[in-house]
Amino acid sequence: MLVLNGRALDFHNFQSDAKNAIIRVSAQPNRPNPLRKREAFLVTDQNPPEGFDMYIGVAKTASALKRISLDARTIILPDEFEYIADGDVLRIWPGQKQVRVLYRRNSSYNYFLTTERCNHYCLMCSQPPKDIDDSWIIEDILTAIPLIDQATQEIGFTGGEPFLLGDKFLRVLRTMKSYLPNTGIHILSNGRLFADEEFAKRYADIDHSDMMVGIPIYSDVSTIHDYVVQSDNAFDETLRGILNLKRYGQKVEIRVVIHQQTYSRLPQLAEFIVRNLTFVDQVALMGLEITGFTRANLPKLWIDPSEYQSELYKAVTMLADSRMRVSIYNHQLCLLDRRLWPYAKKSISDWKNEYMPECKGCREQENCGGFFSSAKIRYSDHIKAFA
Amino acid sequence: MSKFQTLSEYERPLSDGYKLLPFRFTPLDSTNYVLTNQAGEFLVLDRPTLDTFVRHRLSTTESTYADLKSKHFLVDSDSSVAIDLLALKTRTKLRRLADFTGLHIFVVSLRCEHSCPYCQVSRKSDDKTAFDMSIETAEKALALVFRSPSPAIKIEFQGGEPLLNFPLIRFIVERAETINVIQKRNLQFVIATNLALIDDDILGFSRAHKILISTSLDGPADLHNKNRPRPGNNSYQKAVEGIGRVRQALGRDQVSALMTTTHASLGRVREIIDEYIAQGFSGIFLRTLSPYGFAIKTKWFEAYDAPEWLQFYFDGLDYILELNRAGHHFTEFYAATILTKMLTPFEPGFVDLRSPAGIGIAAIVYNYDGDVYASDEGRMLAEMGDKKFMIGNVHRDAYEDIILSDALLNPIEESFAASVPMCSDCAFEPFCGSDPVFHYATTGDFIGRKPLSAFCGRNMSIFRHLITLMRRDEEVKRIFVRWANR
Numbered sequence: 115m116l117v118l119n120g121r122a123l124d125f126h127n128f129q130s131d132a133k134n135a136i137i138r139v140s141a142q143p144n145r146p147n148p149l150r151k152r153e154a155f156l157v158t159d160q161n162p163p164e165g166f167d168m169y170i171g172v173a174k175t176a177s178a179l180k181r182i183s184l185d186a187r188t189i190i191l192p193d194e195f196e197y198i199a200d201g202d203v204l205r206i207w208p209g210q211k212q213v214r215v216l217y218r219r220n221s222s223y224n225y226f227l228t229t230e231r232c233n234h235y236c237l238m239c240s241q242p243p244k245d246i247d248d249s250w251i252i253e254d255i256l257t258a259i260p261l262i263d264q265a266t267q268e269i270g271f272t273g274g275e276p277f278l279l280g281d282k283f284l285r286v287l288r289t290m291k292s293y294l295p296n297t298g299i300h301i302l303s304n305g306r307l308f309a310d311e312e313f314a315k316r317y318a319d320i321d322h323s324d325m326m327v328g329i330p331i332y333s334d335v336s337t338i339h340d341y342v343v344q345s346d347n348a349f350d351e352t353l354r355g356i357l358n359l360k361r362y363g364q365k366v367e368i369r370v371v372i373h374q375q376t377y378s379r380l381p382q383l384a385e386f387i388v389r390n391l392t393f394v395d396q397v398a399l400m401g402l403e404i405t406g407f408t409r410a411n412l413p414k415l416w417i418d419p420s421e422y423q424s425e426l427y428k429a430v431t432m433l434a435d436s437r438m439r440v441s442i443y444n445h446q447l448c449l450l451d452r453r454l455w456p457y458a459k460k461s462i463s464d465w466k467n468e469y470m471p472e473c474k475g476c477r478e479q480e481n482c483g484g485f486f487s488s489a490k491i492r493y494s495d496h497i498k499a500f501a
Numbered sequence: 502m503s504k505f506q507t508l509s510e511y512e513r514p515l516s517d518g519y520k521l522l523p524f525r526f527t528p529l530d531s532t533n534y535v536l537t538n539q540a541g542e543f544l545v546l547d548r549p550t551l552d553t554f555v556r557h558r559l560s561t562t563e564s565t566y567a568d569l570k571s572k573h574f575l576v577d578s579d580s581s582v583a584i585d586l587l588a589l590k591t592r593t594k595l596r597r598l599a600d601f602t603g604l605h606i607f608v609v610s611l612r613c614e615h616s617c618p619y620c621q622v623s624r625k626s627d628d629k630t631a632f633d634m635s636i637e638t639a640e641k642a643l644a645l646v647f648r649s650p651s652p653a654i655k656i657e658f659q660g661g662e663p664l665l666n667f668p669l670i671r672f673i674v675e676r677a678e679t680i681n682v683i684q685k686r687n688l689q690f691v692i693a694t695n696l697a698l699i700d701d702d703i704l705g706f707s708r709a710h711k712i713l714i715s716t717s718l719d720g721p722a723d724l725h726n727k728n729r730p731r732p733g734n735n736s737y738q739k740a741v742e743g744i745g746r747v748r749q750a751l752g753r754d755q756v757s758a759l760m761t762t763t764h765a766s767l768g769r770v771r772e773i774i775d776e777y778i779a780q781g782f783s784g785i786f787l788r789t790l791s792p793y794g795f796a797i798k799t800k801w802f803e804a805y806d807a808p809e810w811l812q813f814y815f816d817g818l819d820y821i822l823e824l825n826r827a828g829h830h831f832t833e834f835y836a837a838t839i840l841t842k843m844l845t846p847f848e849p850g851f852v853d854l855r856s857p858a859g860i861g862i863a864a865i866v867y868n869y870d871g872d873v874y875a876s877d878e879g880r881m882l883a884e885m886g887d888k889k890f891m892i893g894n895v896h897r898d899a900y901e902d903i904i905l906s907d908a909l910l911n912p913i914e915e916s917f918a919a920s921v922p923m924c925s926d927c928a929f930e931p932f933c934g935s936d937p938v939f940h941y942a943t944t945g946d947f948i949g950r951k952p953l954s955a956f957c958g959r960n961m962s963i964f965r966h967l968i969t970l971m972r973r974d975e976e977v978k979r980i981f982v983r984w985a986n987r
Contacts, residue, residue, distance in 0.1 A: 237505060334571040336580035341511040350582040357585065375508075379567065386571055389542060390586045392846050411505065428975075435982040436845065 115487040116465035117194045118215045125211050126188040132208040138261040141200035172196050203261045219263050223463035225270030226255050232275045235344035240406040252282050260293045268298040277307040291322050298324040305329035308355030318362035326365035332376050334386035366394045373402045373415040377422040384429035388436040401444035405488040419449040420496045427451050447482045448498050472497040514579040515561040524574050527928035540590035541842050541931040542572045594848045602649040604864035606657045609634045610666035615731045619801045621794040623884035624661045633666045634869040639673050641895035642867035648900040653687040664698040674710050696743025704750040714747045718758040720773035764804035770817035784832030787817050792942050793881035807955050825980045832984050840985035842932045854934035856918035861909040871895045878938040912937035915947045923951040929964045
């Protein structure tokens with residue numbers, strides 16, 4: 115697991131009132147001077163060039179940092195941040211000596227958390243919502259976007275519920291389109307705000323050619339969905355939201371998390387999607403991530419994936435045979451019905467992706483999505499290496 | 502105290518009871534009933550459960566309750582989005598109506614060098630050109646074709662044997678393409694031919710203009726030649742050679758074949774299917790004879806009855822399912838059409854199984870002499886002396902006069918299944934269609950009497966059979982879903 119967020123060992127030469135900043139990392143000693151003034155140079159073992167706004171290194175290379183002029187601003191990070199590379203974007207809090215890696219150029223799993231506020235309270239929420247004013251996050255994202263590499267394939271936005279930010283979040287999406295026109299956008303949302311057709315239209319008016327909203331539907335039955343997300347009326351509003359998004363030609367993905375409360379009606383849910391939502395762009399059937407609220411609710415959520423293979427098979431074939439795009443996320447190959455392997459995706463973000471001791475020597479490990487690092491708490495009894 | 506609420510908290514609104522959404526039901530077998538809604542979704546319940554459901558006594562904890570709610574047979578006060586979704590699904594099913602006429606059949610010649618006793622179009626064997634369409638007629642007909650608002654236009658050349666008048670096909674194709682430079686429709690051509698006259702010249706032209714070929718193949722050589730006599734008794738050989746030549750010249754999928762069931766076919770369905778597999782086809786349309794033309798005169802039409810044909814059809818279906826189970830993907834196209842209605846939100850747009858009927862508004866026929874017919878069967882009837890379905894003439898009438906004629910609108914309106922006695926309350930109506938031409942030909946009116954209608958009897962049996970098959974076997978259900986979405 116990669117650590118994205120941490121305390122620096124040292125902030126050197128920062129004034130006591132230094133402001134929080136978002137800064138692009140450069141490892142190129144020959145950067146033009148005007149750019150050096152607003153970038154952080156990543157110090158390795160060579161002699162650091164002059165003129166950068168600040169210098170960053172990990173403990174291992176601290177000796178090289180000493181070669182920088184005495185009055186330069188420097189940050190020394192723990193060695194676990196060694197992965198930081200040219201083109202990455204960081205947020206720094208000099209007051210708290212905190213650093214957060216906002217964007218990694220070499221990763222295909224970059225996403226921004228937009229808010230911790232949410233109108234759901236899902237039993238298995240991996241990012242438990244907080245009712246706080248965190249609108250500053252949006253300003254940070256707006257500052258970070260112009261620093262991101264234009265060749266980036268995709269950026270994700272998550273929450274909380276991003277669309278609770280309303281037009282502020284739409285402004286982020288418009289900024290993405292302006293600065294990163296070739297970068298795909300994927301947004302995790304519960305879709306409820308789009309039940310307001312006028313809002314759906316404003317979203318569609320951004321007119322981005324590669325922008326998709328991933329929206330969860332946990333059951334074909336309203337009561338079960340509302341229970342899972344712990345909110346009345348959620349099922350109706352989410353469905354109306356999806357209909358409005360498609361009315362305006364927007365891309366929609368349906369996401370289903372499989373757990374004890376949702377697995378038994380998976381085939382019926384697949385049929386429901388085929389009959390009512392055949393126009394959505396893709397469907398993802400996902401394994402449970404054992405983090406956040408899931409830990410508290412584990413007894414009523416956990417089911418060994420080996421126990422729902424028959425339901426999963428029926429659901430996947432119903433969707434695939436009906437010519438819908440369907441994928442299985444977060445499942446280990448040794449638990450999956452062989453016939454479902456072609457649908458399995460390596461979906462877990464690189465920074466929280468791990469394998470278990472049982473996986474040692476498995477010849478399929480390269481093709482397997484593996485585990486969330488949080489799975490250590492609970493994972494299937496049937497994990498076994500393919501010899 | 503948990504900050505999470507229990508499922509029962511969210512189920513509270515269910516105690517208000519439920520309302521029934523519009524649905525129809527009909528017995529499936531001695532114990533079960535099929536329930537359908539207007540979007541074609543269906544569910545099978547035994548009689549006591551159906552009874553409990555309609556009396557509003559169904560327990561909300563039963564999985565049947567969830568199934569009925571999920572498929573929009575009931576609503577409760579927890580959720581009302583079912584109404585939005587039902588409306589959307591109904592719109593989707595009816596969407597094709599707005600496109601209007603897509604299939605335009607040109608009878609370019611009624612002459613034929615075959616002499617099939619079951620010929621339903623009453624071909625002429627005269628060598629004269631009295632039964633060929635003229636350039637003037639074709640030109641007028643084309644002007645009408647492009648009056649249809651349909652974004653997709655398919656022009657099908659029929660006969661007789663249309664290749665006997667190939668120069669006119671050439672003219673129509675080129676002229677239609679010229680018109681289409683401005684019209685920009687999705688334009689497609691099909692020649693329905695017995696392939697006996699196919700040559701390199703025709704194939705070259707077909708390749709250049711992406712023309713599809715549709716032919717007849719009734720089964721193994723002896724059966725095919727018996728059904729489809731021609732000088733030299735080589736109809737089968739000509740057809741099979743022709744299929745090969747078309748594939749070679751135009752591409753594997755550019756030729757399709759249709760079979761017709763005759764008395765001699767009964768008992769031989771496996772051989773017929775094997776013939777289709779041997780010829781490299783991925784499916785077959787097991788078709789019954791229609792009551793028109795020489796099929797009536799020669800009494801071939803009455804040579805077998807509905808139960809005999811159904812036996813033939815179900816045997817064929819069993820064999821085809823056997824093939825699919827063993828891993829060979831092969832489709833029965835009539836079942837597939839019905840399964841699209843049953844298992845998808847879409848309407849297949851098959852002209853002979855839709856309501857309102859497809860006559861005129863889905864398919865229209867321009868006869869060699871310029872008369873316009875509401876359907877292919879309509880012109881078959883005319884050759885037998887009854888011009889009931891003639892809706893105009895390309896030389897005499899304007900598009901509006903033809904499309905708004907009583908001769909077209911009356912049969913469409915009168916036969917509309919949703920308002921026809923016995924169809925309007927039939928649970929299978931969403932899977933069915935109306936065939937005013939068949940019913941007129943057999944009973945003298947557009948509706949017929951459903952308990953005596955062979956169309957009704959045959960289709961009801963097939964609906965029940967398909968539902969029973971997929972209920973019995975998960976694997977069949979999966980094969981059917983694939984057919985439905987082929």
